[in-house]
Amino acid sequence: MKDLTLKSVTKLFSEKRNIIFIPHSSPDADALGSCLALYHFFNQENEVNIISPNEYTEILNFLPGSENILNYETDKEKCENIFNKGNVIFTLDFNSLSRARNLSSLISKSSATTIMIDHHENPNNYADITISNSRMSSTCEMVYDFICSIDKSKIDNKIATCIYTGIVADTGSFRFPSTTSKTLKVGSELINHGVNVTEIFEKLHNNFQFKRLKLLGSAINNFKKIEGLPVVYTSITENDQKVNDFKKGDSEGFVNFGLSVADILCSVLFIEKKDEGLIKISFRSKGDFKVNIFASKYFNGGGHEYASGGISKLSLQETEEKFIIDIKKYIKENYE
Numbered sequence: 001m002k003d004l005t006l007k008s009v010t011k012l013f014s015e016k017r018n019i020i021f022i023p024h025s026s027p028d029a030d031a032l033g034s035c036l037a038l039y040h041f042f043n044q045e046n047e048v049n050i051i052s053p054n055e056y057t058e059i060l061n062f063l064p065g066s067e068n069i070l071n072y073e074t075d076k077e078k079c080e081n082i083f084n085k086g087n088v089i090f091t092l093d094f095n096s097l098s099r100a101r102n103l104s105s106l107i108s109k110s111s112a113t114t115i116m117i118d119h120h121e122n123p124n125n126y127a128d129i130t131i132s133n134s135r136m137s138s139t140c141e142m143v144y145d146f147i148c149s150i151d152k153s154k155i156d157n158k159i160a161t162c163i164y165t166g167i168v169a170d171t172g173s174f175r176f177p178s179t180t181s182k183t184l185k186v187g188s189e190l191i192n193h194g195v196n197v198t199e200i201f202e203k204l205h206n207n208f209q210f211k212r213l214k215l216l217g218s219a220i221n222n223f224k225k226i227e228g229l230p231v232v233y234t235s236i237t238e239n240d241q242k243v244n245d246f247k248k249g250d251s252e253g254f255v256n257f258g259l260s261v262a263d264i265l266c267s268v269l270f271i272e273k274k275d276e277g278l279i280k281i282s283f284r285s286k287g288d289f290k291v292n293i294f295a296s297k298y299f300n301g302g303g304h305e306y307a308s309g310g311i312s313k314l315s316l317q318e319t320e321e322k323f324i325i326d327i328k329k330y331i332k333e334n335y336e
């Protein structure tokens with residue numbers, strides 16, 4: 001943290017505050033790990049609340065303190081009362097208010113001091129204090145640094161578990177290019193706080209329902225390769241979801257299987273969402289192939305260089321056809 005930022009943060013918390021932590025919509029382990037770590041850190045001397053824009057995968061219910069997370073979609077009145085009293089808002093693991101979905105207007109209308117901690121590129125300018133670094137592995141790694149610069153002695157097993165989980169999830173267990181020697185050093189320090197490495201891995205990756213395995217089977221079966229290009233894509237139809245009792249988070253990580261094929265640099269997953277009238281798209285890549293610019297140029301999305309998302313309002317079939325045309329064009333323009 002810059003000296004000036006640290007000064008304003010220290011001043012802000014020199015008295016008791018009413019703090020709200022907000023993750024991005026459909027929060028993942030990094031977003032909720034960040035919220036919960038800070039929740040535990042500030043819990044003793046402040047009023048603290050976590051408000052999620054919507055529901056999250058039940059896989060993350062093992063995170064200590066997760067029973068306190070409020071869901072704005074199902075508890076509007078309570079959440080709005082909390083907003084009225086809040087005087088500090090942390091927005092975590094996102095940098096554009098639209099990522100907070102239906103909470104975005106409450107955040108922008110609030111008179112509270114807003115603090116963004118985030119590791120995505122091109123942060124918007126909505127926060128009073130912006131702590132942004134796209135070279136960081138995860139928001140959780142940044143939250144670790146944030147906590148250390150205020151009071152490192154407060155890190156306990158609960159805080160360490162939340163931070164470690166977010167880092168492990170966002171770095172694919174310390175193997176994505178964003179993993180630095182410092183990331184590993186942070187991991188090492190968290191293990192010194194008694195983090196149970198095996199248990200966290202098991203809870204994150206080996207904790208699914210049988211039907212999710214069948215869903216993975218159909219997603220893998222649907223993979224197609226674009227002839228002559230290092231690109232594969234697959235889809236999960238509305239019917240696949242119905243047959244396999246699809247729950248939020250069930251398709252997490254499926255897209256990565258495409259990158260396990262030799263010489264494939266880009267893998268894409270399309271998920272049909274008939275109730276929302278759109279197709280949700282996940283882009284993953286490696287090597288020289290960067291997907292964030294492609295996602296924003298052609299599919300109204302964006303994200304990290306190697307992990308981005310997007311949407312399409314066409315049908316699944318039309319989306320796939322459009323994708324094939326767009327990716328060919330993009331590769332021709334940028335990589336040939």
Ligand SMILES: [Mn+2]
Nearest residue numbers: 030093139170
């Ligand atoms: Mn993240």
